[in-house]
Amino acid sequence: MIIFGTALLAVCHLLGIFLGDLLGQALGVKTNVGGVGIAMLLLIFARIYMQRRNMLPKLTELGVEYWGALYIPVVVAMAAQQDMVSALRGGPVALLSAIAAVAVCACVIAVINRTERPQAQTDGAPILHDNPLLTEAE
Known part of the structure; x- marks a missing residue:
């Protein structure tokens, strides 16, 4: 399922590069203008859209998050x-x-x-192990 996240990233990247080239031509510049930024925005919007429509399985979402996190530092x-x-x-x-x-x-x-806004306080730390020695000391 992570491969679908990679495919989504690839589609967004190609579309972003294409739109960046069109934007460059519209501005009269012979270069890509903001293609990578457009690609990242498309990836974010596609992920949000798919999440709201329950079209994004958890593993695919993890793949999108992984590539999104990796994509930004490499491009920068x-x-x-x-x-x-x-x-x-x-x-x-x-x-x-x-x-x-x-x-x-x-x-x-x-x-x-x-x-x-501050996040709501939790009731306490989750108990990972039931250790009677720890509960008696408290």
């Missing part, structure tokens, strides 16, 4: 490597924009963490 690393050469040639503007992007991300994460 590839993009960072490609952009590093042009950033070094770009001068201080590229460096300032990178620092600004990191600062904005840090601020957004801080705001999200502060506005998040």
Whole structure:
């Protein structure tokens, strides 16, 4: 069933690359614009859609989660490597924009963490082993 998660990722990736190429052509650029990001959004939306319709077995969901978690760091690393050469040639503007992007991300994460509602408290830790010595000591 995990192979279906891989197939879903492949379909989303191909569709994202195609849509990124179309977006690049529409903007008058001869390159893919946001294809990988579009692919990740398609994967997220496809997973949510399939979950709500009970079309996603648990093992397939695990496959989608695995590839989604693996896909993002690999793509970010590839993009960072490609952009590093042009950033070094770009001068201080590229460096300032990178620092600004990191600062904005840090601020957004801080705001999200502060506005998040606390989760309900559990009744206690689950008992893994029935050990009479532990229950007597308490």
